Amino acid sequence: MWPDVVIEGSEAVALAVKAARPEVISAYPISPQTHIVESLARMIANGDLSAEYVRVESEFSTASVLAGASAAGSRSYTASSSQGLLLMTEVIYASVGMRLPFVITGVNRAVSAPISIQIDHQDTISLRDSGIIQFYVESVQEAYDLHIAAFKFAEDPEILLPVMVCMDGWILTHSYERVSILEQQEVDKFLPPYRPLHFLNVKEPKSWGSYAEDDVLMEFKYSIHSAMLKAKAKIEEIFQELAEISGRDYGGLIEAYLTEDAETILVALGSVTGTIKDAIDQMRAGGKKVGLVKIRCYRPFPYEDILSAVRGAKAVAVVEANFSMGCEGAVSLDLKAKLCGDPNAPKVIDFIAGLGGRDVNIKSVCEIVQKTEEMLRAGIATTESCWVGLNQAILP
Amino acid sequence: MTTVSLNNKESLFVSGHRACHGCGMALAVRHILQATGKDVIVVTPTGCLETFTSPYGFSPWRVPWIHHLFENGPAIATGIAAALKAQGRSEERVVTMGGDGSTFDIGFGALSGMLERGEDVLYICLDNGAYMNTGGQRSGATPFGASTTTHPAGKCSTGKPQSKKDLPAIIAAHGVCYVATASVAFLEDLRRKVRRAMEFRGPRYIQVDTPCPSGWGFSPELTLELGRLGVNCGLIPLFEMEEGKIVSVRKIKRKVPVADYLKAQGRFGHLFSNDAGMAEVPRLQESADNNIAKYALEATAAKGSSVG
Numbered sequence: 001m002w003p004d005v006v007i008e009g010s011e012a013v014a015l016a017v018k019a020a021r022p023e024v025i026s027a028y029p030i031s032p033q034t035h036i037v038e039s040l041a042r043m044i045a046n047g048d049l050s051a052e053y054v055r056v057e058s059e060f061s062t063a064s065v066l067a068g069a070s071a072a073g074s075r076s077y078t079a080s081s082s083q084g085l086l087l088m089t090e091v092i093y094a095s096v097g098m099r100l101p102f103v104i105t106g107v108n109r110a111v112s113a114p115i116s117i118q119i120d121h122q123d124t125i126s127l128r129d130s131g132i133i134q135f136y137v138e139s140v141q142e143a144y145d146l147h148i149a150a151f152k153f154a155e156d157p158e159i160l161l162p163v164m165v166c167m168d169g170w171i172l173t174h175s176y177e178r179v180s181i182l183e184q185q186e187v188d189k190f191l192p193p194y195r196p197l198h199f200l201n202v203k204e205p206k207s208w209g210s211y212a213e214d215d216v217l218m219e220f221k222y223s224i225h226s227a228m229l230k231a232k233a234k235i236e237e238i239f240q241e242l243a244e245i246s247g248r249d250y251g252g253l254i255e256a257y258l259t260e261d262a263e264t265i266l267v268a269l270g271s272v273t274g275t276i277k278d279a280i281d282q283m284r285a286g287g288k289k290v291g292l293v294k295i296r297c298y299r300p301f302p303y304e305d306i307l308s309a310v311r312g313a314k315a316v317a318v319v320e321a322n323f324s325m326g327c328e329g330a331v332s333l334d335l336k337a338k339l340c341g342d343p344n345a346p347k348v349i350d351f352i353a354g355l356g357g358r359d360v361n362i363k364s365v366c367e368i369v370q371k372t373e374e375m376l377r378a379g380i381a382t383t384e385s386c387w388v389g390l391n392q393a394i395l396p
Numbered sequence: 397m398t399t400v401s402l403n404n405k406e407s408l409f410v411s412g413h414r415a416c417h418g419c420g421m422a423l424a425v426r427h428i429l430q431a432t433g434k435d436v437i438v439v440t441p442t443g444c445l446e447t448f449t450s451p452y453g454f455s456p457w458r459v460p461w462i463h464h465l466f467e468n469g470p471a472i473a474t475g476i477a478a479a480l481k482a483q484g485r486s487e488e489r490v491v492t493m494g495g496d497g498s499t500f501d502i503g504f505g506a507l508s509g510m511l512e513r514g515e516d517v518l519y520i521c522l523d524n525g526a527y528m529n530t531g532g533q534r535s536g537a538t539p540f541g542a543s544t545t546t547h548p549a550g551k552c553s554t555g556k557p558q559s560k561k562d563l564p565a566i567i568a569a570h571g572v573c574y575v576a577t578a579s580v581a582f583l584e585d586l587r588r589k590v591r592r593a594m595e596f597r598g599p600r601y602i603q604v605d606t607p608c609p610s611g612w613g614f615s616p617e618l619t620l621e622l623g624r625l626g627v628n629c630g631l632i633p634l635f636e637m638e639e640g641k642i643v644s645v646r647k648i649k650r651k652v653p654v655a656d657y658l659k660a661q662g663r664f665g666h667l668f669s670n671d672a673g674m675a676e677v678p679r680l681q682e683s684a685d686n687n688i689a690k691y692a693l694e695a696t697a698a699k700g701s702s703v704g
């Protein structure tokens with residue numbers, strides 16, 4: 001293994017992608033993902049990476065190039081953010097349906113309007129129903145490792161779906177962290193070249209992207225869902241294989257942090273989980289039984305794992321940086337739907353925090369826990385989300 | 397005159413597809429593939445061609461074929477070309493065949509990007525002058541004066557008030573090595589142009605006029621006749637450009653008045669039913685005359701001037 005290095009998050013992702021030996025990379029600029037594709041471009045310019053690098057005219061084409069390359073049998077990759085991911089949405093849906101296993105880094109950023117380059121999860125959460133597999137990472141090391149694993153998840157013959165590794169813009173992409181880099185030969189062993197069973201070629205002419213009527217369309221859609229369900233166990237297996245070469249065992253689709261005796265459990269995804277762990281340590285030092293469920297894999301939704309981690313708690317506080325307008329946060333909706341009918345289910349309270357990069361710090365996490373406890377004591381069974389730190393003075 | 401075998405066994409685009417009777421597009425595709433040969437991967441954006449060739453479980457395509465979305469044909473083709481390059485599969489070529497809706501309108505940005513990047517893709521636009529797959533709505537390729545379902549002729553309307561976008565000129569302005577127009581009425585010319593296009597590497601463009609009986613309003617047995625009238629009146633100039641220079645044009649041997657072409661189609665019927673309509677016909681004649689002058693389409697006495 002190489003010695004650890006201190007590098008920028010984007011650079012770490014680029015190194016992971018390089019190690020995965022993609023044949024086609026496609027790129028279009030949007031902040032804050034640009035450092036990743038710039039880094040890959042430098043590797044190619046300097047002869048350190050051999051891949052076709054296509055500089056397209058829009059994110060719609062970025063994702064489409066990946067789809068075309070993947071259909072022709074090449075491992076392919078891009079990164080994007082915010083509006084770019086939304087512009088790709090149609091392409092992602094179609095690529096899921098055609099089972100094209102490319103990898104995208106979803107560098108999280110708020111969605112217009114108002115335009116902002118700061119981080120929240122509205123962009124990638126908006127893709128949750130598409131069938132793309134989604135991971136959310138806490139640290140640069142996790143981003144590095146999951147990018148290498150992402151290709152293996154995507155290309156597994158039982159999964160065959162595109163994969164998105166979501167990482168918080170700026171907080172992770174532009175931070176320098178100590179990262180342990182894997183040796184190329186270890187990665188090559190873990191991730192052999194992409195050899196799909198079916199790909200566009202003149203020796204076996206096949207037709208792709210047919211028109212389907214009501215006699216088969218539901219079955220096509222169900223088979224995507226069914227692949228997602230199978231992916232849950234596959235992902236755990238692949239994490240095991242990764243642990244063998246990296247020494248870092250991610251275990252599963254979630255990480256349960258001090259949940260066993262916890263009365264209040266926070267549920268969150270992304271880099272904020274690091275802050276939450278620190279807050280939990282502080283609160284535990286003060287005698288509070290608090291824990292965290294970090295959702296590492298959001299789609300497929302690992303509700304079995306989450307449920308078994310939160311079942312003993314009195315309350316669950318979801319802390320999320322997205323919102324389904326006119327309803328509530330997506331993660332809370334998912335969780336409530338799956339907890340519904342469970343007699344031992346804790347109360348779920350939804351906290352919307354950190355939209356557009358608004359700081360979520362240890363203090364705000366402690367306040368969320370306090371508010372959860374107060375609501376529980378007062379017996380308030382609200383289904384309205386609590387917007388953390390709303391400035392009432394400037395609201396209309 | 398070359399002999400062309402297009403029996404079903406040897407064809408790369410076989411019978412059994414669901415095109416309308418007299419579909420100019422289906423005929424064009426059969427001949428295009430005859431000219432490219434079997435070593436091509438075909439990309440088709442959403443549209444008539446995709447719909448009538450891909451009911452799940454059936455396919456008339458005997459070459460690898462992919463449909464993905466409406467607006468990304470050029471980008472899907474780019475991805476395939478990149479993969480072929482990365483894998484060293486230089487014998488396999490990429491051909492995109494899209495309709496005018498995807499080419500002139502919704503996929504135009506992607507097409508421009510593909511051309512500017514110099515991708516090794518032959519892009520063929522099968523132009524029937526409207527969104528025929530969805531019922532004949534106007535596109536950027538619809539000619540002036542045509543009645544379409546989104547710009548119908550009526551008491552206050554004489555059909556489309558704008559002219560057809562001059563897409564071949566826009567394509568040529570990208571510095572593309574090969575740009576040609578063709579018509580399904582002149583199949584040998586079409587096949588020759590496709591063969592010529594396949595001799596180049598880089599982005600190439602052919603726009604094929606493919607009359608549409610249901611959309612244009614004519615009887616299905618008249619497809620080739622309508623194609624010929626379009627060419628012979630001057631509204632559909634057939635030319636070939638290499639490296640930005642016109643290298644051949646199809647001369648008009650017997651020029652016909654534009655009105656003959658228009659009167660043969662339901663979509664222009666309103667132009668001959670009242671004064672307001674009649675007043676628009678000269679603009680179409682003027683447009684045809686401009687084409688004839690611009691491309692020097694009129695056959696002269698000098699022998700050997702007719703090419704193609």
